[in-house]
């Protein structure tokens with residue numbers, strides 16, 4: 001099936017119990033056992049089934065199957081937010097003393113997680129000086145356990161050369177972990193270019209309506225953990241926390257996600273509520289048509305801003321002279337995302353006047369809503385960074401980030417025009 005069809009049908013035909021065609025919300029904490037023997041078999045992972053909703057839930061399972069199919073993976077684990085997905089994915093491949101190599105252009109809280117939280121657990125994240133594969137590769141050492149990037153950086157708008165990063169990672173027997181939140185599988189499937197693990201904030205374009213926090217980790221099933229046992233003993237040696245389970249033996253090429261669920265979801269419990277899984281599934285149904293409209297509107301907005309003398313610069317990778325344009329063509333089919341940043345004449349004060357004058361665009365810190373959204377990253381999402389760190393992440397002091405929605409383009413442009421006029425006044 002094509003992606004637009006998977007978005008509607010993946011992982012679900014009709015409810016086996018009632019024949020309901022909408023995915024039922026299984027609002028239950030636990031599941032009845034037929035007998036003590038059945039319970040033991042479930043806990044031994046000898047039979048399929050649900051035990052307790054911290055570990056799995058039938059509504060969440062549909063979401064997991066659907067996103068795994070959209071991303072071309074072998075399995076997925078839904079969690080309560082994108083941050084939880086990133087945290088689990090990073091913990092799942094590392095131990096104290098190990099490190100991850102990351103591109104510098106990251107969402108602000110991911111940067112916080114990597115720069116300040118993981119090091120407290122003994123896991124260092126090394127930030128390359130650019131997103132070029134060669135710059136990441138020079139930081140790899142014997143303790144490196146993964147390479148990390150955002151397909152399209154938030155808010156920098158850089159497009160990572162996934163194939164080059166995967167080649168570098170695999171040359172050193174490392175997995176490539178990709179945050180595909182901004183692009184979504186409708187624009188690019190990182191697995192097609194060698195990614196081994198894909199994470200998402202489902203809160204953004206995937207859910208698409210700004211109603212629901214959620215995240216997901218997708219196992220692409222491609223990384224040969226079993227071949228690299230000495231580096232990744234967590235997958236190949238008996239897990240004492242799960243009566244000696246060996247994940248590569250039990251789950252085969254889905255060892256990564258099997259361990260993520262049995263270790264981190266079971267013991268840390270950043271669970272997605274089934275109601276939220278349902279809402280995210282509703283959103284995903286229309287992902288294809290929404291992304292088409294987001295992309296079309298974003299190009300018109302970028303062209304409008306670029307032609308306006310009140311605007312000093314527009315960072316939109318869809319422009320032919322943008323350094324990332326060749327990667328937009330290669331990876332995104334020429335369809336740059338609807339996230340862009342721009343600066344207006346008059347610097348920070350004018351930028352803030354513009355921001356405060358917006359009427360249709362919502363002032364908030366979110367992206368990927370069907371509605372048009374605006375954010376001032378330096379004072380919000382990237383506020384914890386130093387000015388130098390902000391610049392490295394693609395955030396200028398007066399930069400405004402837009403997430404262009406799916407409203408009628410005339411209304412979007414009219415709002416930008418009146419706010420630019422207010423900023424200039």
Ligand SMILES: Cc1ncc(COP(=O)(O)O)c(C=O)c1O
Pocket residue numbers: 081082083084107110150154179181182200201202203213214215366367
């Ligand atoms: C690229 C990216 N990854 C992860 C996250 C975190 O997602 P959540 O807010 O669902 O925790 C965000 C949030 O903005 C993001 O933009």
